[in-house]
Amino acid sequence: MAKAAFGLILLFAALPALAQKVQGELACKPTKTDFIYDCTIRLSRNGQPLPGAEISVGADMPSMPMAHNVKPVKARPGMAPGEYVAKLDLEMLGEWAVKLRLGGPVKDQLILLYDFDEKGARPVRRADRLPRK
Numbered sequence: 004m005a006k007a008a009f010g011l012i013l014l015f016a017a018l019p020a021l022a023q024k025v026q027g028e029l030a031c032k033p034t035k036t037d038f039i040y041d042c043t044i045r046l047s048r049n050g051q052p053l054p055g056a057e058i059s060v061g062a063d064m065p066s067m068p069m070a071h072n073v074k075p076v077k078a079r080p081g082m083a084p085g086e087y088v089a090k091l092d093l094e095m096l097g098e099w100a101v102k103l104r105l106g107g108p109v110k111d112q113l114i115l116l117y118d119f120d121e122k123g124a125r126p127v128r129r130a131d132r133l134p135r136k
Contacts, residue, residue, distance in 0.1 A: 023048050027103055027113045031091065031124035038094060040124065044078055044087040044103065052085025057106035060089045062099045065116070071095065075104070096120050098127055 026047045031040040044060070046053040061075035071094045078089035093099060096119055103113040116127035 025053060025105065025109055025111050025113060027115055028126075029101060029115055029117055029124060031117070031119065033121060033123060034090075038092065038096070038119075040091045040093065040119065042089050042091050042124075043081055044089065046085050046087070046103075046105070048109070052083065053109065054080075054084040055108050056087070058087050058089070059104040059106075060091065061102045061104075062091060062093065063102070064095075064097060065100050066098060073099075075102070093119060 028045050029042055030045075031042040033040055042060070044058060046056055046058075058078035059075040060078050062073040063069075064071040073091065073093060076089055076091070078087040080086070081088045091101070098116060098118050101115045101117055103115065105111045105113070117124040118127050
C-alpha cells in the first residue's frame with residue numbers, strides 16, 4: 004500500500020513538468036536556390052511563446068536513414084517572442100524530420116515531420132500517409 008501511495012505522489016509531482024512540454028511549429032518558404040528554405044520556428048510552452056531559447060536545427064529523411072543528413076545550423080531570434088529564424092539547405096524534396104535541439108532556459112529536443120516541396124513545407128499528418136505493406 005505504501006509503495007502504491009509513493010508511486011502516486013511521484014506521478015502527481017511529475018504532472019506539472021509534463022504540462023510544460025515545449026511545442027514547436029515550422030513555416031518554411033523556398034528561396035531562389037533549389038532546396039534552400041527560409042524557415043521561421045515558433046516555440047511555445049503552456050500556450051505562451053518561449054523566448055530566449057538557443058536552437059540548433061538539423062534534418063534527415065526518415066525514408067532514407069543515414070543517407071541524407073543536414074548539418075545543423077543555429078537559429079537566431081525572430082521578430083516576435085518565441086520566434087526564431089534559420090535557413091535550411093536540404094538535399095532534395097520530400098519528407099524530412101526537422102530536429103530542433105533546444106538550450107537556454109529549457110533543454111529539450113523536438114522532431115517535427117514536414118513535407119518539403121517547391122511551394123514550401125507543411126506538417127506531415129500520420130492520417131495523410133498510406134499504410135505500408
